[in-house]
Amino acid sequence: MVELTNFDDLINPRNHGKFQPQPVFEIEPDSRSANTSVKLDETRTPVVIVDNLHVKYQVYSSGKSVGAAGAKRLLQTSTRGIREVHAVKGVSFVAYENESIGVIGSNGSGKSTLMRTITGLTSPAAGSVFASSRPNMLGVGAALIPDLSGEKNIMLGGLALGYNRQEINAMREDITKFAELEEFIDLPMRTYSSGMAARLKFAIAASKQHDILIVDEALAVGDARFRKRSEAKIREIRENAGTIFHVSHSMGSILETCNRVIWIEKGVLMMDGDAKTVVDAYKAKKK
Numbered sequence: 480m481v482e483l484t485n486f487d488d489l490i491n492p493r494n495h496g497k498f499q500p501q502p503v504f505e506i507e508p509d510s511r512s513a514n515t516s517v518k519l520d521e522t523r524t525p526v527v528i529v530d531n532l533h534v535k536y537q538v539y540s541s542g543k544s545v546g547a548a549g550a551k552r553l554l555q556t557s558t559r560g561i562r563e564v565h566a567v568k569g570v571s572f573v574a575y576e577n578e579s580i581g582v583i584g585s586n587g588s589g590k591s592t593l594m595r596t597i598t599g600l601t602s603p604a605a606g607s608v609f610a611s612s613r614p615n616m617l618g619v620g621a622a623l624i625p626d627l628s629g630e631k632n633i634m635l636g637g638l639a640l641g642y643n644r645q646e647i648n649a650m651r652e653d654i655t656k657f658a659e660l661e662e663f664i665d666l667p668m669r670t671y672s673s674g675m676a677a678r679l680k681f682a683i684a685a686s687k688q689h690d691i692l693i694v695d696e697a698l699a700v701g702d703a704r705f706r707k708r709s710e711a712k713i714r715e716i717r718e719n720a721g722t723i724f725h726v727s728h729s730m731g732s733i734l735e736t737c738n739r740v741i742w743i744e745k746g747v748l749m750m751d752g753d754a755k756t757v758v759d760a761y762k763a764k765k766k
């Protein structure tokens with residue numbers, strides 16, 4: 480194991496395992512109708528099938544989630560004080576090619592949990608998720624290092640997305656320009672405001688064309704003008720290929736970017752349909 484002490488070591492592919500993205504779940508055309516209870520529209524191409532999905536979290540009653548160490552301790556002590564949160568309860572739907580699907584619902588209704596399960600980051604308690612290719616969450620935040628300059632973080636984020644150094648060098652100027660950070664790109668990221676850092680993360684992540692993309696609104700921070708530009712970028716990604724899931728509390732932004740909306744409340748699918756119809760029903764219920 481090489482100890483990575485400087486930036487050049489850190490970005491040298493020889494120091495890392497080969498990056499080979501694998502589909503998390505696979506749609507197998509022959510078996511899918513036998514395995515799922517979900518009705519498919521045979522005239523369209525399904526890209527994600529969510530079939531009677533249940534997701535549960537185990538939490539200490541103090542509110543802490545039970546991690547690996549916690550689970551080990553639990554085997555040694557009594558399970559008193561553990562609570563189960565049933566975050567997603569029997570959700571089913573099919574997403575087709577070229578759809579842009581808004582995901583709405585009150586705080587804590589299970590939107591992020593559903594999205595994390597679709598990407599394979601969280602495991603279902605019951606039910607299944609199938610996808611034609613690995614769904615990507617629009618975000619490279621975890622790969623970035625605050626002490627490094629914006630420029631070096633573009634390199635890190637680009638590598639995390641699977642680009643090589645030459646490709647990233649060719650994209651660097653466009654990413655910097657899109658993030659509007661030309662004057663600041665050589666400064667450490669920790670000196671950026673939260674809006675500037677969010678713009679950089681968005682610009683890096685959006686430089687890649689994704690087949691199935693999940694955009695969580697937490698990423699769409701920044702001022703109103705940047706929000707407009709990021710919405711336009713999301714539309715462009717959608718037009719160029721894939722299917723987008725857009726999680727947001729902003730109904731304006733949902734109507735602007737989505738043709739279909741899924742509304743979740745307390746883990747239950749309330750409504751799935753045309754964007755305006757679902758948003759109107761959600762607004763009426765919230766009044």
Ligand SMILES: Nc1ncnc2c1ncn2[C@@H]1O[C@H](COP(=O)(O)OP(=O)(O)OP(=O)(O)O)[C@@H](O)[C@H]1O
Pocket residue numbers: 536537538543544564566584585586587588589590591592593
């Ligand atoms: N890591 C976790 N450990 C334990 N419980 C969790 C965890 N993540 C989410 N939950 C719980 O699961 C439920 C659904 O949360 P989730 O974050 O999916 O909701 P959300 O609709 O995305 O909320 P928001 O709109 O506020 O972002 C909530 O009750 C939340 O407390």
